Amino acid sequence: MAGVTMWSAILCSALIFCFDCSEARTFGIDYENDTFVLDGKPFRYVSGSIHYSRVPYQYWMDRLTKMFAAGLNAIQVYIPWNIHEPFQGQYDFSGQQDVVTFLKLAHSIGLYVILRPGPYICAEWEFGGFPAWLLKGNSDIRLRSSDPRYIKAVDQWFDVLLSEIAPLLYVNGGPIISVQVENEYGSYFACDYDYLRFLRQKMIDILGNDVVLFTTDGDGIGYLRCGTLQGLYTTVDFGITYNPAQNFNVQRVWEPKGPLVNSEFYTGWLDHWGESHSHTDAAAFAKSLDLLLAYGANVNMYMFEGGTNFGFWNGAEYPPFKAIPTSYDYDAPLSEAGDITEKYVAIRQVISKYYPPPPIPIPPSTPKFAYGKITMNLVATIPDYLEKYTPGGPIKSKYPINMEEIDHYYGFVMYRHILKDNVSWPTTLDIMGVRDRGYVMINQIPFGIIERDKNTSVNITGVIGDYLDVLVENQARINYGNNINDNRKGLITNVTHNGDPLTDWLIYPLLENITLVQPFSLKHSYPKQNGHLSTPALYAGQLVVPMEAAHPMDTYFDMSLWTKGQIWMNNFNLGRYWPAAGPQIRLYVPKPVLKQGENTVIMLELESSPCIQDGNCFVTFMDQPLINGTVHPFLGHRHGKLGHHGYLP
Numbered sequence: 001m002a003g004v005t006m007w008s009a010i011l012c013s014a015l016i017f018c019f020d021c022s023e024a025r026t027f028g029i030d031y032e033n034d035t036f037v038l039d040g041k042p043f044r045y046v047s048g049s050i051h052y053s054r055v056p057y058q059y060w061m062d063r064l065t066k067m068f069a070a071g072l073n074a075i076q077v078y079i080p081w082n083i084h085e086p087f088q089g090q091y092d093f094s095g096q097q098d099v100v101t102f103l104k105l106a107h108s109i110g111l112y113v114i115l116r117p118g119p120y121i122c123a124e125w126e127f128g129g130f131p132a133w134l135l136k137g138n139s140d141i142r143l144r145s146s147d148p149r150y151i152k153a154v155d156q157w158f159d160v161l162l163s164e165i166a167p168l169l170y171v172n173g174g175p176i177i178s179v180q181v182e183n184e185y186g187s188y189f190a191c192d193y194d195y196l197r198f199l200r201q202k203m204i205d206i207l208g209n210d211v212v213l214f215t216t217d218g219d220g221i222g223y224l225r226c227g228t229l230q231g232l233y234t235t236v237d238f239g240i241t242y243n244p245a246q247n248f249n250v251q252r253v254w255e256p257k258g259p260l261v262n263s264e265f266y267t268g269w270l271d272h273w274g275e276s277h278s279h280t281d282a283a284a285f286a287k288s289l290d291l292l293l294a295y296g297a298n299v300n301m302y303m304f305e306g307g308t309n310f311g312f313w314n315g316a317e318y319p320p321f322k323a324i325p326t327s328y329d330y331d332a333p334l335s336e337a338g339d340i341t342e343k344y345v346a347i348r349q350v351i352s353k354y355y356p357p358p359p360i361p362i363p364p365s366t367p368k369f370a371y372g373k374i375t376m377n378l379v380a381t382i383p384d385y386l387e388k389y390t391p392g393g394p395i396k397s398k399y400p401i402n403m404e405e406i407d408h409y410y411g412f413v414m415y416r417h418i419l420k421d422n423v424s425w426p427t428t429l430d431i432m433g434v435r436d437r438g439y440v441m442i443n444q445i446p447f448g449i450i451e452r453d454k455n456t457s458v459n460i461t462g463v464i465g466d467y468l469d470v471l472v473e474n475q476a477r478i479n480y481g482n483n484i485n486d487n488r489k490g491l492i493t494n495v496t497h498n499g500d501p502l503t504d505w506l507i508y509p510l511l512e513n514i515t516l517v518q519p520f521s522l523k524h525s526y527p528k529q530n531g532h533l534s535t536p537a538l539y540a541g542q543l544v545v546p547m548e549a550a551h552p553m554d555t556y557f558d559m560s561l562w563t564k565g566q567i568w569m570n571n572f573n574l575g576r577y578w579p580a581a582g583p584q585i586r587l588y589v590p591k592p593v594l595k596q597g598e599n600t601v602i603m604l605e606l607e608s609s610p611c612i613q614d615g616n617c618f619v620t621f622m623d624q625p626l627i628n629g630t631v632h633p634f635l636g637h638r639h640g641k642l643g644h645h646g647y648l649p
Ligand SMILES: CCCCNC(=S)N1C[C@H](O)[C@@H](O)[C@@H](O)[C@H]1CO
Pocket: 121, 122, 123, 124, 183, 184, 264, 269, 270, 317, 480
């Protein structure tokens, strides 16, 4: 008897969070009865996707509690590699990146976890989760394949990540009941089974054999051919359907027995700048959910809480190149700000037909406040700023260098060339390799905007010694499809003038850390103008939040009079704005980035500042979102179509 007591004690000590050490915790598949089994009993999950990287960590508990209050018993979570390994070999699992804490919070509420660690995650996230340093020195790397350079990086990353994850597996006392291998691999051209075998083995080596490993692919035969592998449970994804049998027939081709699983049941859809906000009818979705649950399916609703692409974390589709906005609201049941929606109520109602209502009330939406209008002031034009604030000075190079090679992966970089000849009449500057958008200036006077795959030339004039500046915006690395390998940013080709390559360049990485933006001796002479274009410049303002207990509150940043740029609040990068393109007109400002008293707002306006046009140098803080505004499909210019030589001044 003593022996048994000893073993159960050992088992307990091995099991974190274990509540009942008498029974080993198990989660698996009962193929005979077409169901998952949890601790030997039939189990079906009703799950929702939430991405911890898109919700301020101070709000994680709020969103997770609302998901539990909807009747969910599980959440589905992607792990973006690039937020955890910003530079190769440097890892970050703290603060906003503290995925272990996020998963433990879910566990504490009573939510199981379906984990999707990639290494590729798609998700409309920058580079599908890949770190940009994968491209440094490897312009021909073949991602998502057995390319040894890629496999080496994944192997090292998974050694670190999976070791963090293992203690949180259900079998070890944690909430993780299943782990996805790769992501919709069947939609990718490589079809490299050795790569999938490597991933499967790596996960088994570190996570063990007591976890369900699965794949997810679109519900089409063609997708599944390359998307799954022996030993990985095949699941599918699809949106609203009124004939679940038809959708699951595809899964049954690969899994004749076992639980039916829709791993991404789309509650809404993604947006692109310049296109109308996506919408999915709540009643239609609820009806389809009812049919899926009645059919006995396991369902994960993608997204249940969409959140925000703060900073430079949005992704892009290609072709054509279309960047994802800062809001990832997704028309999801919980809004970007975690508000309860009609769709949330409809879903909760359907789930309550199958399961007892959750033992907690629905938490309230967080309060929002309209802090009103504040004045913005010019700090500096970007050329002035960079000359003063580029630590160590610019990089000197005979030809332009792409961003990855200078270890500057996100945001902006300025390329400067000092004219060696007089250019007395307008002649063509060609910048074929702009990735993705460029603002061309001569001595700070804007001459035009260039865009990848569209207008890549501008007519310029100037004299010897003039500064030709090209400020390039990396709008996002493509996150989906077969072009994901072609993701280098900045200028990836030479710049030619009248067909001749321009040589001798100064390259200024624009600081990702905005704290160095100290108000210059404020120049009251506004930047140079050329038609409606103004010199890219930094503007600063102060938002004063009342010193009252109720404040700060969530709010929305309305910069609808401005055109396109980036916003920081107290040095927190709120994300990109582009009201000239739409549909997002206001940015969500979560309470945690604000403080009582003075809050510093910094804007980088790239194209056309209202301060110059009409003296309306202000922004407004509202108490309502606006992500379904008017769109301008010519990629964002109220002033009409692109001219042949870029936007005409
Ligand atoms: C327009 C192409 C969209 C590609 N993405 C697709 S199909 N999706 C599946 C993908 O697995 C998920 O990460 C999300 O990216 C989702 C769309 O929200």
